[in-house]
Amino acid sequence: xxxxxxxxxxHQRVPARRGVAAHxxxxxxxxxxxxxxxxxxxxxxxxxxxLDEWLxxxxxxxxxxxxxxxxxxxxxTNHRRPMLYFVEDTTAGIHDMLMAAxxxxxxxxxxxxxxxxxxxxxxxxxxxxxxxxxxxxPSPLNLFMNVPWADDGKLAYVRPTSEAGQYVCLRAEMxxxxxxxxxxxxxxxxxxxxxxxxxxxxx
Amino acid sequence: xxxxxxxxxxHQRVPARRGVAAHxxxxxxxxxxxxxxxxxxxxxxxxxxxLDEWLxxxxxxxxxxxxxxxxxxxxxTNHRRPMLYFVEDTTAGIHDMLMAAxxxxxxxxxxxxxxxxxxxxxxxxxxxxxxxxxxxxPSPLNLFMNVPWADDGKLAYVRPTSEAGQYVCLRAEMxxxxxxxxxxxxxxxxxxxxxxxxxxxxx
Numbered sequence: 260x261x262x263x264x265x266x267x268x269x270h271q272r273v274p275a276r277r278g279v280a281a282h283x284x285x286x287x288x289x290x291x292x293x294x295x296x297x298x299x300x301x302x303x304x305x306x307x308x309x310l311d312e313w314l315x316x317x318x319x320x321x322x323x324x325x326x327x328x329x330x331x332x333x334x335x336t337n338h339r340r341p342m343l344y345f346v347e348d349t350t351a352g353i354h355d356m357l358m359a360a361x362x363x364x365x366x367x368x369x370x371x372x373x374x375x376x377x378x379x380x381x382x383x384x385x386x387x388x389x390x391x392x393x394x395x396x397p398s399p400l401n402l403f404m405n406v407p408w409a410d411d412g413k414l415a416y417v418r419p420t421s422e423a424g425q426y427v428c429l430r431a432e433m434x435x436x437x438x439x440x441x442x443x444x445x446x447x448x449x450x451x452x453x454x455x456x457x458x459x460x461x462x
Numbered sequence: 463x464x465x466x467x468x469x470x471x472x473h474q475r476v477p478a479r480r481g482v483a484a485h486x487x488x489x490x491x492x493x494x495x496x497x498x499x500x501x502x503x504x505x506x507x508x509x510x511x512x513l514d515e516w517l518x519x520x521x522x523x524x525x526x527x528x529x530x531x532x533x534x535x536x537x538x539t540n541h542r543r544p545m546l547y548f549v550e551d552t553t554a555g556i557h558d559m560l561m562a563a564x565x566x567x568x569x570x571x572x573x574x575x576x577x578x579x580x581x582x583x584x585x586x587x588x589x590x591x592x593x594x595x596x597x598x599x600p601s602p603l604n605l606f607m608n609v610p611w612a613d614d615g616k617l618a619y620v621r622p623t624s625e626a627g628q629y630v631c632l633r634a635e636m637x638x639x640x641x642x643x644x645x646x647x648x649x650x651x652x653x654x655x656x657x658x659x660x661x662x663x664x665x
Contacts, residue, residue: 316520317562317601326560326615337599339567357529357560359520364542395598396540398520408611412529 267460273300275454276443278381280389282307283431287461288346291439293403295455296423299442301360301378301399304342307434310391312336314343316356316398326408327354333432334400342435343400347428350421355404357414360396361444369446376443376454385438401442402427404449418448470663476503478657479646481584483592485510486634490664491549494642496606498658499626502645504563504581504602507545510637513594515539517546519559519601529611530557536635537603545638546603550631553624558604560617564647565599572649579646579657588641604645605630607652621651 270292273279283289283304291300306312315337319328322335329352334343359365360382366375379396386392405417431437443454473495476482486492486507494503509515518540522531525538532555537546562568563585569578582599589595608620634640646657 315562317560320560320617321562321568324617326611326617337562339565339571357520357523359518359524359540362542365524368542398601408529408615410613412611414523414527414529 267458269460269462270458271460273439273441273457273459275441275456276376278378278385278438278440280385280391280436280438281461282389283435283437283461285431285434288428288430289437290426290428290460290462291402292424292426292458293350293419293421294423294458296421296425297419297451298455298457299404299419299444299449300402300457301381301440301442302402303382303397303399303438305393305436305438306336307436310393310436312338312340313393313397314400316400320356327352327356328400337397341432344430344432345427346430347426350403350425350427353403353405353420354427355401355406356398357406358401358404360399360440361442366446371446378440378442381440382438385440386436389436391436416447416449418451470661472663472665473661474663476642476644476660476662478644478659479579481581481588481641481643483588483594483639483641484662484664485592486638486640486664488634488637491631491633492640493629493631493663493665494605495627495629495661496553496622496624497626497661499624499628500622500654501658501660502607502622502647502652503605503660504584504643504645505605506585506600506602506641508596508639508641509539510639513596513639515541515543516596516600517603519603523559530555530559531603540600544635547633547635548630549633550629553606553628553630556606556608556623557630558607558609559601560609561604561607563599563602563643564645569649574649581643581645584643585641588643589639592639594639619650619652621654
């Protein structure tokens with residue numbers, strides 16, 4: 260589940276460019292810390308005893324009737340059950356529910372030479388590290404990611420507005436597996452052009 | 463592949479509240495006709511020889527950097543390959559890429575008594591009717607669906623603006639299976655509170 264951080268005895272590390280999966284019990288609170296301030300953390304959750312039920316952005320948009328979740332909102336699964344309750348957010352509340360996780364195809368198209376770390380592989384590897392496998396790559400909750408929309412529907416990728424040490428807290432509404440990826444995207448500005456460590460706690 | 467319509471000798475019917483799947487060859491154009499004008503048509507596409515590759519709304523948003531596709535845009539797969547090219551649109555261009563297909567859970571939450579037809583089951587049944595199966599229910603391209611967004615990210619479900627007989631044309635950029643569902647949603651205004659037949663041609 261990642262090594263400990265000097266920042267806190269209970270802090271788990273999501274290494275830059277890598278993913279980490281962890282078990283979370285119903286009622287526990289996951290705190291996701293943007294250690295550097297500019298790191299997007301792709302976040303997935305799966306029902307602990309049935310990985311075919313997962314945190315769904317498209318179902319959560321229907322439940323919330325909004326493009327970005329905020330404190331007080333409950334994100335739901337693809338079976339429309341409550342999965343994560345948004346408890347606290349010390350950032351300005353800019354997160355993304357729209358964009359697919361990066362993958363080998365994305366970096367190929369961006370002109371990367373050879374293999375580029377990516378969130379889709381990080382999800383698979385993180386689950387594999389705890390003996391699990393998902394049939395699919397759900398569209399992630401991209402914490403701290405700054406994708407503004409315009410009146411005409413145009414989207415943009417912009418540097419995160421969050422600052423070092425800011426965090427969000429999400430409460431598990433069922434037993435689940437959470438997976439975080441410190442997005443390795445360094446070819447567009449979503450992580451300020453570099454990937455850094457993030458941290459989390461489960462309490 | 464649905465019965466023929468009196469409206470045209472080559473028109474296939476998507477019966478109200480039901481789904482239909484069809485094979486489409488690379489280069490063929492699929493015309494989707496809003497026969498009644500107010501019917502949302504949930505649309506999926508799968509690579510003909512690999513149903514694990516499918517039309518992806520979350521990957522298409524990254525490719526297009528917009529919330530709604532328009533003529534001249536190419537929608538892509540979850541492997542970021544071109545799948546459907548938007549050739550023509552006689553509507554005002556209002557479609558949806560944000561909302562999950564309706565399902566039994568959705569209608570339960572809306573208070574439906576007993577089984578309610580739904581697009582998720584329509585997808586599965588339509589594929590099964592041609593001997594196929596998908597592991598997942600991708601988030602659909604909701605043709606004609608009117609989901610406006612506000613500056614603050616709030617979304618709404620609104621009656622379609624399309625008129626009877628208006629249509630969109632999509633060109634297949636690979637051999638694929640297309641699936642249409644005449645959305646049976648009659649508990650919110652997306653289909654003007656009732657489900658009607660839609661039609662399509664493949665040429």
